[in-house]
Amino acid sequence: MYGLLGRLCSSEHKQKSLSETVSFSEYLHGMATLKIPEVVPSPEQDSERLKNAFDGLGTDENAVIWVLGHRTASQRRKIRETYRQLYNESLIDRLHSELSGDFRKAVILWTYDPAERDAKLANEALKMSKKGVKHLKVIVEIACATSPHHLMAVRQVYCSLFDSSLEEDIAYTVSLPLRKLLLGLVSSYRFDREEVDLVVANSEASTLHEAIKTKKLDHDHVVWILSTRNIFQLRETFDCYKQNFGNPIDQDIKSCGNGDLESLLKMVIMCIESPDKHFAEVIRDSIVGLGTDEDSLTRAIVTRAEIDTMKIREQYSYLYKDSLNDDVIGDTSGDYKNFLMTLLGERL
Amino acid sequence: MYGLLGRLCSSEHKQKSLSETVSFSEYLHGMATLKIPEVVPSPEQDSERLKNAFDGLGTDENAVIWVLGHRTASQRRKIRETYRQLYNESLIDRLHSELSGDFRKAVILWTYDPAERDAKLANEALKMSKKGVKHLKVIVEIACATSPHHLMAVRQVYCSLFDSSLEEDIAYTVSLPLRKLLLGLVSSYRFDREEVDLVVANSEASTLHEAIKTKKLDHDHVVWILSTRNIFQLRETFDCYKQNFGNPIDQDIKSCGNGDLESLLKMVIMCIESPDKHFAEVIRDSIVGLGTDEDSLTRAIVTRAEIDTMKIREQYSYLYKDSLNDDVIGDTSGDYKNFLMTLLGERL
Missing domain, CATH: 1.10.220.10 (Annexin)
Known part of the structure; x- marks a missing residue:
């Protein structure tokens, strides 16, 4: 059955005219906290x-x-x-x-061009991945929570900085089954507008359900669906999954086990479904518990300050009944705190 | 063993300084037949x-x-x-x-921007692929015989023209096992300079040999090697294959059978090893036999006239002991002939 559906061409096709559809960047427009002075110096x-x-x-x-x-x-x-x-x-x-310190790391990360920054973060993540799969999550963020155009720019900069391609380094650094999923995700160049087909969404929800039921989470079809379909189509697919099979897809994935693949797949789905929720979680995790994970905190705020930190703040408040700003202030200090709060729009 | 070699970092690494290495475009520089007047009109x-x-x-x-x-x-x-x-x-x-006719097709194809032209050719190929796998060869040419930068541009234009991504359309139009190979190839963004490691080449030649010996040509490793490694590294791998296992790799693939996957894989190897030889063959095949395959003839000359038609002509003469120009003239006529010969540099 799978594969016969072809393009999005059914009668239930929610096609909109070009002026009605939005791209990922437009969708997030106005959700950044970065504040620019009205008159910018030369x-x-x-x-x-x-x-x-x-x-x-x-x-x-x-x-x-x-x-x-x-x-x-x-x-x-x-x-x-x-x-x-x-x-x-x-x-x-x-x-x-x-x-020096975390302040230096944050300012330098911020000063890089966004594509250059993410290429460096991805390379760093691959070097660290032997120490734990958690380091690979930055690659999922770059592949699933940024625009297709940005991902392409990251791949171009990666080649120019590291004398190899990002996918080449993934193929020869990351072990199976994560390798297959990450390779698919970073190689994608999704269609960047809202183009949704309900029939396809229902069919692909079933394909995903079948893979989860049989615990074949690394099946080629899973990788193809998650790495080729546009973000809006995938959100519809996840909605159909919940309607047709009772649970949110990430919950069912959890029931497959607590392995690295399950954890990475849940993150893929979260980054596609709700990047703001994902980054709210990253910030929360970096703050709670003993000590602060400054690298994650910095990454979340620096990489999203021009995209959707306003939505992240709302999500944070909704999820944790706490103020993101207060929590960041409580866990940081000095120039580092001042810099993060500036990016969060609090110090103009 | 595979996967442990990691990056190109061995002692036998043929690393060159940046000024010594060449990109694919530089490698082909000066090999086009297109002639531009010294003073170009506005x-x-x-x-x-x-x-x-x-x-x-x-x-x-x-x-x-x-x-x-x-x-x-x-x-x-x-x-x-x-x-x-x-x-x-x-x-x-x-x-x-x-x-009208073939002349019109050729002139219009030529007038498009190269990325736009190839996006349209790829889309046309996918529509025709149900009528025979031979139509998919244009996708292999775009993915393996052009520069990484060009392939990326094709994918961008494809999205803007067809409201879906090229890889999405491949995933849902082409059947297995071709789907897997083509998806890997079109999603690649290879490192574009000469960076070769002999140890990796030897190891990956063995991996390819193992896949051929066991007739598992659609093994993930085969797809990863062919779609992530840079062109120069792959040429070294094919050389190692011949040295270590006796036959050229395409010959061994032939011995696996005459299926669609074998035929497409041979073309992948040819496009990587020697694009000029591949296009010389395309032109020869379009001319010999009863009638002419004008679409293939047009595609080969139009898509390569700014790249390597001079090398293609040399290969043609070497392979077939005939003059490419004479053969094109013998099989075409009128404006169509005049236009192709102009692109071949014969009518300024």
Whole structure:
């Protein structure tokens, strides 16, 4: 049966005209917390301000936060270029020598171009993956919770930085069965508009249910459905799954076991269904318990501050009945805290 | 053993400094037959000339060939844009109504942007694939005989033209086992420089040999090797295969049977090893026998005229002891012949 449905062409096809459909980026529009001043200084002025912050007696961390924490990705890119032209040094290198600790990590991650940042995070994750599968979750986030265009840009930058392709490194670093799933996900270039077919959704919900029932979570069909269908179609499929088989799909996956594949698959579904909920969880997990997982906290806020941190904050409040801002403030301190709160829109 | 080798990091690693390595595009540089005049007219002048060719009594086909047959892809793109601005009509539509037959098909295919052209060819191939697997070979050509950057551009254009992704359409149109192979190939974004590791090549030659010996040509490892490794690494792997196991790999694949998978796999290897040899064969096959396969002949010349038609001509002469130009002239006529010969550099 599977495969015969072909393209989205049934009578129940929820096709909308192009003006009615939204892309992933449009869907999230206005959900970022990053605040940009109404009159943005020129890249020359920003570079000069940064240079002064570095050159004085001790570094002026507040100035660094003030400038970089209030600029979009394209504005930061121009600052990096201008800074290099003006002072013949790399802004990243200078930040590295001037700052320290988690603050440094966060500012540098933020200063990279988003595709460059994610390529570096993915490479780091692959290096760390031998120490535990949890490190691979950043790859799921890049593949499933960002736009198809961004994922493609990440793959291009990855090749230029690491002399190999992202999928090549996954194929020869990650073991089965995770390898197969991750390879499919990072290689995808999904259609980026809302184009949903109910018949396909119902049929593919059954295919997924069959795989879960028989505990064949690494079946080719599972990988193909999750890595080729558009995000909106997949959300419909997960809805159909719940309607037709009683439980949310992630709950049924849990019943297959507590292995790495189950845990990664649940994350795939969460990143597709509700990226804001996923990142609210990442932030919560990084804060609760003994000590703070600063790397995860930084990653969640830095990578989403220009996308959907406003929605993440709402989700956080809904899920945990706590304020995300208060929790971040409670678990961080100093420049690191100030920088994260700036990205969360609280310090203009 | 497979998977443990990881990245290309052995002592036998043939790493070269960046200035020594070449990309696929650089490798083919200077191998095109397309001839551009030393002084190229402006897009406005070209548009006017085309408009005059259409508007006179009967179409002036020679003028169409004269203009479009001597312009690069980016020059043709500018002509299309300018033509639309000046005359408020689509150049493609006008070509469609003014020209006819194989000549029309060839000129229109040539006038499209290369990524747009290949996206359309791939979509057409998928629609035709029910009538025979031979139609899928154009997808192998796009995935294995063009640059990684071009393949990515094709996937982007495909989404914008057909409201679904190329891999989605493959997953739900093509049957197993071809589906798996094609999905892997079109999703790849290979590292585009010469980076070769002899240890990896030897090990992966063994993996391929094992798959062939056990007739498991659709094994995941086969797909991963062919779809993730860079072109230069794969050529080394095929060389190792021949050295270690006696026969060229395509010959051994042939011994597995005459099925569709065997035939597609041989083409994958040929497109990776020697695209010029592959296209020489396509042209030869389109010419020999009763009648001419104009679609294949057009595709081979139009898609390669800016890449490696000079190498294809040499291969053709070497393989068949015939002149490619003479054979094309012998099997075509009129404007169609004149246009193909122009792309082959023979009519400036």
